[in-house]
Amino acid sequence: xxxxxxxxxxxxxxxxxxxxxxxxxxxxxxxxxxxxxxxxxxxxxxxxxxxxxxxxxxxxxxxxxxxxxxxxxxxxxxxxxxxxxxxxxxxxxxxxxxxxxxxxxxxxxxxxxxxxxxxxxxxxxxxxxxxxxxxxxxxxxxxxxxxxxxxxxxxxxxxxxxxxxxxxxxxxxxxxxxx
Numbered sequence: 001x002x003x004x005x006x007x008x009x010x011x012x013x014x015x016x017x018x019x020x021x022x023x024x025x026x027x028x029x030x031x032x033x034x035x036x037x038x039x040x041x042x043x044x045x046x047x048x049x050x051x052x053x054x055x056x057x058x059x060x061x062x063x064x065x066x067x068x069x070x071x072x073x074x075x076x077x078x079x080x081x082x083x084x085x086x087x088x089x090x091x092x093x094x095x096x097x098x099x100x101x102x103x104x105x106x107x108x109x110x111x112x113x114x115x116x117x118x119x120x121x122x123x124x125x126x127x128x129x130x131x132x133x134x135x136x137x138x139x140x141x142x143x144x145x146x147x148x149x150x151x152x153x154x155x156x157x158x159x160x161x162x163x164x165x166x167x168x169x170x171x172x173x174x175x176x177x178x179x
Contacts, residue, residue, distance in 0.1 A: 029137035035145030043143040134173040
């Protein structure tokens, strides 16, 4: 019996070491003062941002909180939608309900190598330290809001891409290895 446990433990270590890991990517649009929303609504409409979000997430797995899902009003098409909620009564067609981020990440393993985390505030707070990459739209203005993106520790992130526009910028960061 001990030998079997040793084999299982060894396989688990090999699996973690050699199999490709899931890349966890936070995707968000935020103002200069880190607002991501106000009363369940986004404070701007940038069609290029919506197109970029669709292009990056299409065919991928998307994790979002219940409030974000409800603000969208329906599952995102051509994507696996995982909705995190503590409400055990919550249900919806075309979505996978998870009670925690941990459960969502566990269920994600069978769907692919990239996971996009699309908010809201509480989901971002719970995943910022787990993320491998940030795909941000930085909106070049300050707005009022009640929902904020977590503080980014730039000692842990390296900017790898930037595309500046008049009113916004697309910025990609990757986590610095070991941080």
